[in-house]
Amino acid sequence: MTPGVSDIKTSWHRCDQVHHLDCYELPSIDRVSELELKEEKERINEYLIDAMPLLDKLRLTAQNSGYCVLVTNNKGVVVERYLDSNVAKELGDERLGNGSVWSESVAGTNGVGTCLETGRPITVFAGDHFSNSFRHLTCSAAPLIGPDGKIFGVLDVSAFAKGNKRLQGFALNTVCETANKVETLLFKKKYSSEYLIFSLLSEQSRSCTESTSLVAVNYEGIVCAATTSALSIFNVNQEHKIIGFSISSLFGIEINEVLSGNVKPVRCHGSPSGYGLWLANLSPTDESKARKTKRKPLSIDSSKINSELMKCAGKDEKLVQKASICLKTINRKINILLQGETGTGKEVWAKAIHKSSDRKDKPFITLNCASIPESLIESELFGYTSGTFTGGLKGGKVGKILASDGGTLFLDEIGDMPIALQARLLRVIAESEITPLGQNEPVQVNLHVICATHRDLKELISKGEFREDLYYRISGVNIELPAFRERGDKTEIINSLVEKIQISDGFTQKFALSQPVIRRLCDYHWPGNIRQLKSALQYAMCVCEGSEIDIADLPEELLLQQEAKNSILPPELSPSVGCSNLSSRELSEANKIIETLTENRWIVTRAARALNISRSTLHRKLKKYNLLVDE
Numbered sequence: 089m090t091p092g093v094s095d096i097k098t099s100w101h102r103c104d105q106v107h108h109l110d111c112y113e114l115p116s117i118d119r120v121s122e123l124e125l126k127e128e129k130e131r132i133n134e135y136l137i138d139a140m141p142l143l144d145k146l147r148l149t150a151q152n153s154g155y156c157v158l159v160t161n162n163k164g165v166v167v168e169r170y171l172d173s174n175v176a177k178e179l180g181d182e183r184l185g186n187g188s189v190w191s192e193s194v195a196g197t198n199g200v201g202t203c204l205e206t207g208r209p210i211t212v213f214a215g216d217h218f219s220n221s222f223r224h225l226t227c228s229a230a231p232l233i234g235p236d237g238k239i240f241g242v243l244d245v246s247a248f249a250k251g252n253k254r255l256q257g258f259a260l261n262t263v264c265e266t267a268n269k270v271e272t273l274l275f276k277k278k279y280s281s282e283y284l285i286f287s288l289l290s291e292q293s294r295s296c297t298e299s300t301s302l303v304a305v306n307y308e309g310i311v312c313a314a315t316t317s318a319l320s321i322f323n324v325n326q327e328h329k330i331i332g333f334s335i336s337s338l339f340g341i342e343i344n345e346v347l348s349g350n351v352k353p354v355r356c357h358g359s360p361s362g363y364g365l366w367l368a369n370l371s372p373t374d375e376s377k378a379r380k381t382k383r384k385p386l387s388i389d390s391s392k393i394n395s396e397l398m399k400c401a402g403k404d405e406k407l408v409q410k411a412s413i414c415l416k417t418i419n420r421k422i423n424i425l426l427q428g429e430t431g432t433g434k435e436v437w438a439k440a441i442h443k444s445s446d447r448k449d450k451p452f453i454t455l456n457c458a459s460i461p462e463s464l465i466e467s468e469l470f471g472y473t474s475g476t477f478t479g480g481l482k483g484g485k486v487g488k489i490l491a492s493d494g495g496t497l498f499l500d501e502i503g504d505m506p507i508a509l510q511a512r513l514l515r516v517i518a519e520s521e522i523t524p525l526g527q528n529e530p531v532q533v534n535l536h537v538i539c540a541t542h543r544d545l546k547e548l549i550s551k552g553e554f555r556e557d558l559y560y561r562i563s564g565v566n567i568e569l570p571a572f573r574e575r576g577d578k579t580e581i582i583n584s585l586v587e588k589i590q591i592s593d594g595f596t597q598k599f600a601l602s603q604p605v606i607r608r609l610c611d612y613h614w615p616g617n618i619r620q621l622k623s624a625l626q627y628a629m630c631v632c633e634g635s636e637i638d639i640a641d642l643p644e645e646l647l648l649q650q651e652a653k654n655s656i657l658p659p660e661l662s663p664s665v666g667c668s669n670l671s672s673r674e675l676s677e678a679n680k681i682i683e684t685l686t687e688n689r690w691i692v693t694r695a696a697r698a699l700n701i702s703r704s705t706l707h708r709k710l711k712k713y714n715l716l717v718d719e
Contacts, residue, residue: 472484511558
């Protein structure tokens, strides 16, 4: 059964079983209000304003063939019709007016409505129409696809049905060609200023100007977007199945070869006929232009400057650049890998990426692959149906993947995922469908995956503990988060954390950090990174007796290292050296402190413990007796 016949048969089933239409009744074609029509026209015109020459050419062809041309929105509402021939004007009485609704649920099987249902071009000829009222018509329609890969409308040519369906091939080819060119125009308009545009051409072709098979590639050679025609070359219908891959892995050619002008036909993986890779918008022979373009600085929408993601980056220059890359790819279904030491804020970044994306109103689902036993992680991730397990939930369980449908799935510690489960995850990401345990039929899922790990995945790959193909699927954008000790904005982070803790922990007073404390915090090696820093600040704010946090208020582990480092003998204490005003009791106490400090190598924490007093009390006595050692 051909795709067209299959689509018609499936559409009839929907009309009968889902839409509950009667093929013998005259459908009541709905119309939107004048205000709604005006708004929809304005929205469609934003897409088509630059494509009018293409529509004019289609109108001329339709005029000579006795067809009318319809442009609808993505709900099947006719926003523009062109009746340029006498025959077409007769069609104007067939309820094809502006504002009429031709969705399948209203009008049954028809070119516009069924095209929207399937997302594919289609011809609905004569008796293919579900309603008897429209079986004297023929309609050929193709989806209008925007630069984001989403359908924003339908382009349709309709006429009175004559001859047989095979004769309608010309009409379908013509409307498809126009729709593809509109998509190409919009694609170039959006991506050519920020990305390299490559055309995929047959080995026999030598003209890239007419190609509608385009991919947008960043300056690292990663595919970031593709037209529908380009996707068809790979026999896929969803962008994310090639997006995030390098052109070297897809086409066997390096980005530098393209930029230097060494472009040659290469065989495309998955395409038996082979395709050549051609550069559409950048002259291969102009190396200086290529180098200049390659160095083009990153820029982002000014409205995103204050996004959650940019706040995470702070003032660290490298992180700001990485955040900028994320913002450019955030809505393109490119999976993201966050790598860094424990406590560097990988989950915070994942949440910020989610909140900065178009998915921010959808679920953010987290799974820590290291915290769940291997025997349970599969059911947690994929879910299961009722009766799958003895002792399982009565109604089954929705897994993390399906729960994140439309939103973001954050897989923390992906390096700890069992190797057998990695194969299943790879299939889910590649196919955008999941089969819960105990179920036979797969379920489609709109998935965006962010993974994180503190482990070296490439080392795990070399040991056979992590799948290389999965690594390339999840690392479309690879973000290495620096340890806190390596960041260039430590002081800003410390002050920002103090402010956040004051609010989140309900402190009524504002705290300030003394300069010695700031120096100590900046110099400390922080094995637990920002997570440890936050805990240290929370502790200091709780024990601080005033509004200024001093060295004595810091946790013990921050002092042991520095105190051992600064183990020096202080000047001798005697009444003749600045202490002549001490009483005998005070002098005795001071000498006892010196003796205890000496025994403990002048490590204040140990000395305080030996004296059975708090560290803060010992610091006050050191200050009183002029025994303070530079911390």
